[in-house]
Amino acid sequence: MLEKQRHHLLLELLAEMGYASVPILSNKLKASEATIRRDITKLSKRKALTKIRGGAQSNNVSSHPHERRHLKGSVFLADTEQNKDIKVLIAEKAVELCEEGESIIINGGSSxxxxKDALASxxxxxxxxxxxxxxxxxxxxxxxxxxxxxxxxxxxxxxLSSFENDGVANYHGSKMFMGTPAIGEFGLMETDPLLVLSEHKLLKQADKLIVLADSSKLGKRSSLILCSLDQVDILITDNNIDPKFLSLFEKHDIEVIMVSLPEK
Known part of the structure; x- marks a missing residue:
């Protein structure tokens, strides 16, 4: 991630949380603590934030009467850098399932x-x-x-919209593609109620649900259940999948497609 992007995301996180420690920012931005400390020092000199012991504080905690709303969940740009190589292979496999001229739905997410690259042609x-x-x-x-x-x-x-008349009901897709922060015995999970509301609306408009999730997401849990495993038709993951999860998904009649990085 470029320094400019990281600085932008760091300020976004502080605007959401008010203040945060160096370890928390390091974890969310997928950068070393030394890098985060340097970022805080640079941004502090520009008066973009306030440097505090062990972390940083937003300069805009109470200055705006209409605070920008945020969703619970991870930062998109940081997520795109995590397990990037395997995510690209999973995404390419997903696009292979599409037929020319087909109408599909793609839910937002890093996976x-x-x-985008495979869809370009x-x-x-x-x-x-x-x-x-x-x-x-x-x-x-x-x-x-x-x-x-x-x-x-x-x-x-x-x-995202909190209202029903967002245009989604006028669209039909033969396939819906989506990622997830967690998938396991409880089903497909999410982090924010507004995301669940939006994704439920999208799911109603698709014939088939295809989930893109690298093996690090399997067996994890989140705060909200989006849908049961019985609603998932295909899971595209990598070959590091734990056999117990492979058995679980096959038990629910989910077709599991695995990709693997080429050996070096």
Whole structure:
């Protein structure tokens, strides 16, 4: 991640949390603590934040009467750097499942964002709430792109609406592709109620649900259940999957497709 991007995300996190310790910022931004300390020092000199013992504090904790709303969950740009190589292979496999001219739905997230390069040469009708993916495809492909109405949540680069009339109900997709922070015995999980609301609306408009999740997501838990495993048709993951989870998914009639990095 570029320093400019990291600085932007660091300030976004502080705007959300008010203040944060160096270890917390290091974890969320996937950067070393030494790097985060240097970032804090630079931003403090620019008066973009206030440096405190062991961390940093936002300069805008109470100065704005209308605070920007944030979703619970990880930072999109930081997530794109985590397990990037395997996510790209998973995304390429997902695009292979699409037929030319097909209408599909792509939910926002770092794993589905990786579909952008493989989609560049395709001709599909795509409904997505991913602002980042829509931008990439608009610039580099001839796909038909449809966006729902709603508010842009910058941290996750996703467009969401609390209202029913966001245009999603007018679209039908033969397949829906989505990532997840956690999938296991309780099903597909999420981090924020607004994400659950949005994804439920998208799920209603698709015939088949395809989940993109590297093996680090398998068996994890989150605070909210989006849907049961019985609603998942295909899971695309990597070959580091624990055999017990492979058995669990096959028990629920989920087709598991595995990818692997080439040996060096």
């Amino acid at each position: 589905t964002y990786m579909m 395709r001709h599909l009708n795509i409904l997505t709430n991913s602002f980042a993916l829509a931008q990439a495809l608009a610039d580099n492909s001839d796909n038909q792109i449809t966006l729902p109405a709603g508010e842009l949540y910058r941290k996750q680069s996703i467009i």
